[in-house]
Amino acid sequence: MSKKVIHKANTRGHANHGWLDSHHTFSFARYYNPERMNFGLLRVLNDDIVAPGMGFGAHPHDNMEIISIPLSGELAHQDSTGNKKVIKTNDVQIMSAGSGLTHSEFNNSKTDQVNFLQIWVFPKEQDITPRYEQKTFNPADRQNKLQTVVGPEKDAENIWINQDAWFTLGSLKTGFSEDYKLHKTGNGVYAFVLEGEVEIDGEKLSKRDGMGISDTENVSIKASSDAELLLMEIPMR
Template sequence: MKTVLHKADTRGHANHGWLNSHHTFSFAAYQNPERMHFGVLRVLNDDQVAPGNGFGTHPHDNMEIISIPLEGDLEHKDSMGNVATIKEGDVQVMSAGKGISHSERNKNTDKEVKFLQIWVFPNKRNVEPRYDQISIRDIAKENAFYQVLSPNPEDEGVWVHQDAWFHLGKFDTGSTDTYTFKKEGNGVYAFILEGEVEINGQKLEKRDGFGLWETDSLDFKSLSNSRVLLMEVPMSLGKIGR
């Protein structure tokens, strides 16, 4: 088994006033050659957007972009004509494919919006752009990991053009769970949203990131009330569509 540990305070940081963002991997002005990606997981940004502010219309292509709101209401508009608002308990996915433009704005004027912005390299290039969002409130479980993203449109959660599976879990102190990898050659990057946990003997705190690969499962224990995101992705960049 191989592992990589990214403590919360080692992340890149940019505070633009309207946007306060922490970057697990190289992004914009934060460039660290040792922190470019974890397999096909390219971006993991922990964003806070000031009331009434947001990202103006900008383009993307050939990337699977996942947004997971943690607090507040985030309004989305795109060049396909979609207008939607996502909030805590939702998951949003956008397959940029051959090209799409979109904007994101904090719909509230009295509180911040906090969300994770996650980019995954796709295994197919120049697909037709696509947008989707779902509520995960009905599939959420207590003290167990539950799936919120997969490669299969028929599975629980949203789907992406990549052999990736995301799971969320909310745990009470002392709870345990085991996660079995879905596909050989994949790795799992765990991101601690709240609390303190232990994964395969490694103690982790809020906003720490921990990657594991060349193994087929992980053992999880919650050392306090916690919330965790597991992102299983191919480790080979050969899995990126050309």
């Protein structure tokens, strides 16, 4: 029997700093909920809106896989390994903090806000050499189907994560129906609805709702409206 946990959008933690308006699915910074510390090895899922020209100054990380997915706007990245990049809609960025690095993230626009997902996953191997990767994915490849954008294979078309995890995006039309088959026994799936309405294993979810499912081999997906969906398959321990 599968296990489910549902996090409705309006139950997320919220912090508005003026320059940053952030919603936290899991405990983060001043938002602390002992029942929302993580889903398996998925530690952070932040829905961040950054004001024009503003951002996060240089700060350190270690031993964490940090994924950024822009939903609108552009984000400028700089880190201590020498990377200086801009990520845009349809890009996915990953940074393996490994043995330690510093980085900064700023809105690349002086006029428009940027909305992006900041996601942290505990790593498989500790203290690896810090690394950075980003890739632009063709949105046509997720029209009414599921497009893998993050995975554990270094030579695949998706970007590589130091973990037995897979991230999948879908731009789904009303009536779309498919079963997602998990890649690895013991993993779970956390579904996050970016837009529209979706049924996940019979549970109705709306924009920015999240749902974690574990102890299962398949997850059923049905689009109740045109929808944008992110699936994160994650080891549970």
